[in-house]
Structures are given as C-alpha cells and as structure tokens.
Amino acid sequence: MGPVRAWRDEEEIELGPRQQRAVLAALLLNNGIRLSNDQLIGMVWDDPTPSAVMALRTYVYKIRKTLPELNLKSRDGGYTVRAEIVDDCRGEPLEGLRSAYFDAQRVRLGDSRLKAREDCLERELDVLELQKHVAAFPLRERPRALLMRALYLEGRQGEALDHFHQVRALLIEELGLEPGPELRKVHAQILNGDLTLPRRPEQLVPDLIDFTGRAEEIAQALRTLPGTVGITGMRGSGKTVLATRIGHLVKGRFPDGQIFVRGRDVANELLRAVGVENPVGDKAALWREKARGKRFLVVVDDVQDAATVRDLATPGSAMILTSVRRLHELPGVTWLKIAGLTEREAREFLRKAFGPVRADAEPEQAEVLLERLSRLPHPIRVIGGKLSSRPGWTIEMALLQMERESRLADVIPSDCAAMMAPLIAAEKQLSEPERRMLMCFARQDAEVIDSRKAAEMSGADAGEIELVLESLAGVHLIEPLVLGRYRLPRFVRFCFGLRTAELTS
Incomplete structure (x- = not known):
C-alpha cells in the first residue's frame, strides 16, 4: 500500500500513468464491491472534465489487458475486482495519488497501520520497541499504557510510574487534558500490584504425524477462514483430527491464542480460556466483548446443539465446528462433509x-x-x-x-469393540425405531434400503419410515441416493450386524 505497483514472477509490471494507477487503486480499495462510472470518476478526479468517462474506459481496458488475473468485470455500467490485499507497511500509503478520496484513504490506512502495529506490540510487550513507537507518536495513549505495563512486568515498577507522570505532564501541556481511562487503569493496577499478563490460551490438541488425505477439504477450509467452518460426518470419520490439522496449519494467523472446547457450555469455556472465572449474565455477549479486536482460533468439537455456538463468532477470529449432524440453522457456516478416505x-x-x-x-x-x-x-x-x-x-x-x-453369538471381542467404538457411541443416540431399522437391514447385509420395502417390513406408515430414514441419514449412518432410497455403508452393516448378534444372543 505504498506506491501502486505490481509484479508477476519477480518481474515488475508497468501499470501506466498516474491516473490509470489511481483507477486500479480505487478498485482494489473497494475489493469485491461494484463501483459505477460516476463513483470511480469521483474518486480519481476532484474536478473531472467531460472527457473523464472516455479516459476511465481506456484505463479499465488497459488494466484488464495488463492484469488479467484480477478478473476485472464490467456490469450495469460499473466495475468490480476481487483480489487479496496486503499492506507491507512500506512507504506512504497510496504514494503519488492525489485526490480528496485518496487523501481520506491515506488517513484511514495510516490509522489502520498504527492500530495493527500497536496490536503486535501488545502481544510482544517488548520495552525497546515500545519506547521507539512512543517516541514516534508521543501523544498516543495506548502505546504509553503498553510501555508502562511492559516496564512493570520486567520488574521496573518505579520507571513505569515515572512514565505515567511524564505522559500526564505532556498531555496537560500539549492538549490541556488529563490521561484517559486506559492510562489511569494501568497506573492504578501498578499501584495496587494486580497487573498481570493477559492469558494467551494454547489449547489445540496435538496434530497426528500420520494424518493422511483430506487435501480438498483442507483447501476449502483455508479459503474460508477466518469465516466459520463446520465439519460433519459419521462418528469415526476423523472430524476432530481434521479440525485439529486445519487448526495447526492456520494458528499463526491467530496470535491471540487457540481455544479448544468440547462440551455444552461453550461460552463459559471460552471465557475461562481467557481468564474469566464464574461469569454471570449473558455469557455470549461477555465473550464477544472479551474477543473484540482480538484474533482467536476457536475449535468447538462435537457440537450437539446449534444454540451452544450461536452468537459466538467475532470479527477477526475464526471458528471450526465439528458435529455429527449438519446444523442447518446456523447462519454463515461453510460445511465440509467427510466420510471414508479416497x-x-x-x-x-x-x-x-x-x-x-x-x-x-x-x-x-x-x-x-x-x-x-x-x-x-x-x-x-x-x-x-x-x-x-x-x-x-x-x-x-x-x-x-x-x-x-x-x-459369533456372544460377546464381541475387545479388538473388534475398539474398532466399532464410534458406531457403538452413535447407536446410543438413536431412537428405538432407528435402531431396529438399522439392525434389520444390517442383518440382511442389504446395501440399499428402499423406504417402501422398509414400510412393508415394519408395518409402519410410509411417512413415519421416511422420517426415521432421514434421521439416520442426518447422522451419516446411511447415505441418501435418490428420494426414498438410501445406501447402507459396508462398515455400518458389519458393526450393526455384530450388534444384532450380540443383542439377540
């Protein structure tokens, strides 16, 4: 976000005259948003002439030809690009571009850079780096508070308190203001001796060295994050292992920590992970407050109920959910369905x-x-x-x-029971009609279940049978083929066939 420049394979691309680069910059700053001709002209030219429309069309044509990768689209008299924008913090933002629009964007980008830099300084709390930043921006109170915190945590309590008095005198002299609430809070915490490092959770379970496959699902998850990713599939399909692998691949993008939750009170566990014990009131709202401005990676394993994770997603943070059932009622989730490996x-x-x-x-x-x-x-x-x-x-x-x-007609051997453990756990969650249906067809070693045949065998109403079969499909114990027909996976047939023998012995 310094000068507008582009490279392809280490070779710089010529982007044309200043106003052509300004058109490109305006499109990129509004990544994914359709801009009309009038909007683009107003951004690039403060006092446009009638020839601006033709100039804009010429610049768009040249940009499309020079950078086909941008996929610059024309629609309804406007233009859209989609690209990944990265600010390397080198040089003045939008250097060389002059208009009221770009002047305002320069201020916005400068503020964003400062905030991003101070977010990094807050995580590192390096005294020397904070002192450099404070020297460059002496009237910004947040880095002053961070420097006081860093000095105190290094055992330099006197210097931390002295720094407070220095900045107080500077603010009064330059602005006629007393220190703000953040500086006063850190000052009080130092005086009371209760200033501690913020808790940074590192709760991801270990990755498996023999993890295999799932390349397509991982690629889709990486494209989605920091949006919410859901992983669904039958028990034993590797949902937790996949969520863990994805978490380890992206954890560097979430420097405020990684939280792993398994249980029904998800909001409570998230708050405990960041140091809030015994929270009261609206826990989801309190979590959103604690996570504001932070970048956490949250993995919620084996979600049983959509209500337990609803309203917990926060901007900048990411959530990975695993659930046997796909929770359709949760908005904004990209679901990945997994089954057997290729x-x-x-x-x-x-x-x-x-x-x-x-x-x-x-x-x-x-x-x-x-x-x-x-x-x-x-x-x-x-x-x-x-x-x-x-x-x-x-x-x-x-x-x-x-x-x-x-x-066998007696006890299932222990090795076999270990292999069947996920499906034994799944069976405990089934209703009696669901259990009877599976065991009936497993006993017959049937590969395909027909809802009409199932109704005839059971003597139940066809509508009721359809509900039972759809419920089994929802937990991936059978796979829907076409309306009224389902496939019974080989391993499910084997396991429930064994369970039938055990229960009837």
Whole structure:
C-alpha cells in the first residue's frame, strides 16, 4: 500500500500513468464491491472534465489487458475486482495519488497501520520497541499504557510510574487534558500490584504425524477462514483430527491464542480460556466483548446443539465446528462433509498403520479390508495397530477373523469393540425405531434400503419410515441416493450386524 505497483514472477509490471494507477487503486480499495462510472470518476478526479468517462474506459481496458488475473468485470455500467490485499507497511500509503478520496484513504490506512502495529506490540510487550513507537507518536495513549505495563512486568515498577507522570505532564501541556481511562487503569493496577499478563490460551490438541488425505477439504477450509467452518460426518470419520490439522496449519494467523472446547457450555469455556472465572449474565455477549479486536482460533468439537455456538463468532477470529449432524440453522457456516478416505488415501493410511512392506504384500486383500471398513480412518487405525502387534499375521488372517466374529453369538471381542467404538457411541443416540431399522437391514447385509420395502417390513406408515430414514441419514449412518432410497455403508452393516448378534444372543 505504498506506491501502486505490481509484479508477476519477480518481474515488475508497468501499470501506466498516474491516473490509470489511481483507477486500479480505487478498485482494489473497494475489493469485491461494484463501483459505477460516476463513483470511480469521483474518486480519481476532484474536478473531472467531460472527457473523464472516455479516459476511465481506456484505463479499465488497459488494466484488464495488463492484469488479467484480477478478473476485472464490467456490469450495469460499473466495475468490480476481487483480489487479496496486503499492506507491507512500506512507504506512504497510496504514494503519488492525489485526490480528496485518496487523501481520506491515506488517513484511514495510516490509522489502520498504527492500530495493527500497536496490536503486535501488545502481544510482544517488548520495552525497546515500545519506547521507539512512543517516541514516534508521543501523544498516543495506548502505546504509553503498553510501555508502562511492559516496564512493570520486567520488574521496573518505579520507571513505569515515572512514565505515567511524564505522559500526564505532556498531555496537560500539549492538549490541556488529563490521561484517559486506559492510562489511569494501568497506573492504578501498578499501584495496587494486580497487573498481570493477559492469558494467551494454547489449547489445540496435538496434530497426528500420520494424518493422511483430506487435501480438498483442507483447501476449502483455508479459503474460508477466518469465516466459520463446520465439519460433519459419521462418528469415526476423523472430524476432530481434521479440525485439529486445519487448526495447526492456520494458528499463526491467530496470535491471540487457540481455544479448544468440547462440551455444552461453550461460552463459559471460552471465557475461562481467557481468564474469566464464574461469569454471570449473558455469557455470549461477555465473550464477544472479551474477543473484540482480538484474533482467536476457536475449535468447538462435537457440537450437539446449534444454540451452544450461536452468537459466538467475532470479527477477526475464526471458528471450526465439528458435529455429527449438519446444523442447518446456523447462519454463515461453510460445511465440509467427510466420510471414508479416497482409495489412494486409505491405502496410504493402511501402509502407515502397520508398515508398507506387509501392506504391499497383499494388495487385493488390502483392498477388500479397506472396502469392508468403508475406508474410515478410525477402524483402519485400529486394525492396523492390531496387525502391527502381530508380526506373523497377514491381512488375509485379519479378514478371516472378522468373518468369524461376524458369526459369533456372544460377546464381541475387545479388538473388534475398539474398532466399532464410534458406531457403538452413535447407536446410543438413536431412537428405538432407528435402531431396529438399522439392525434389520444390517442383518440382511442389504446395501440399499428402499423406504417402501422398509414400510412393508415394519408395518409402519410410509411417512413415519421416511422420517426415521432421514434421521439416520442426518447422522451419516446411511447415505441418501435418490428420494426414498438410501445406501447402507459396508462398515455400518458389519458393526450393526455384530450388534444384532450380540443383542439377540
């Protein structure tokens, strides 16, 4: 945001005369907003002549030809560009451009730069850098308060108090004003000995070194943040792991900290993370107040109810939600639906789980195993760990044991129970009609469920059956194909077939 310049592959692009660069700057400053001819002319020329319209069209034509990447669009007598704007804080903003509009933008951008710089200084609290900033902007009270805080936290209480008296004298002499509330508050906190560093939460759970796949979903999430991202899918599909991976990839963009919440009182946990214990009143409103002007990354795992996260998103911060059910009633959420891994990703994950040599020795059996597990990360991890602990076992042996277990009529073996754990947890959330429906079709090893056939088998009303099937689709235990038809994933068939044998034994 210094001089208006452009580069492509390290080579600078010639952007033409000053007014052409001014047109480009006006479009970029209004990124994504349609500007009419009259608006653009008013921004670039303080006293336009009749020839300004033709000049504008010429400049737009040349900009479009010079920078096709901007995708400069013409619509309804106006123009729009979409671009990512970065201020490298070098030089005067919009250097060389002169009009009332650009003069006002220079002031706005200058204020934004100062605020951004002071936000960074607040996070670092470096005494030397704060002293340089205070020297450059002696009448700004916020950096003065930050310097007092930094001096005190370094054990230099006397210097911090002396600095307050210096700035008080300067403000009275130059402006005839007493220090504002922020300076007075820090002064009082130093006198009372209760000034502490703001809490910076670092709550992200560790990333997994064997994380595999999900490249498309990660790319979409990165494009969306700091907007709100929701991840939905059946239990065991890796929602939490994916949210964690995304969080670690972007945490550097959120310097005020990362908060991980799992539970129903989300607002309360967010407030606890920033040092507010036992909050009262409207917790969501209090959280928004605490998060104002901050950049937090918030991961809320296993959201049960939209009400628990509604009204918690704040400008500049980001939220990543995971939920079995897609919460349609939440506005402004970009939802990513995940299921099994792709065939290539699943093979790669299996090779990581118990070794590439053994996995590659039985490619056909590996494909059968992955298909039986619906290529879901959790059961692949469990079966891979089991095979890794049995060096003499082959994949074929594991498949034979799974066949035997599917015919057992008593207790499910512990290894199998660990593999099934997400679906066992999912079953506990089902209603009795939903549970009976799944077990009925799992017992038949049916790949497709037809709502009319289900109604005939159960003797229930077709409308009621449709509601049951839609509810099961909502938690991803079955997959909708067309109206009235659903696919029952192989792993769900296997697990609920085992549960049927266990419950009827």
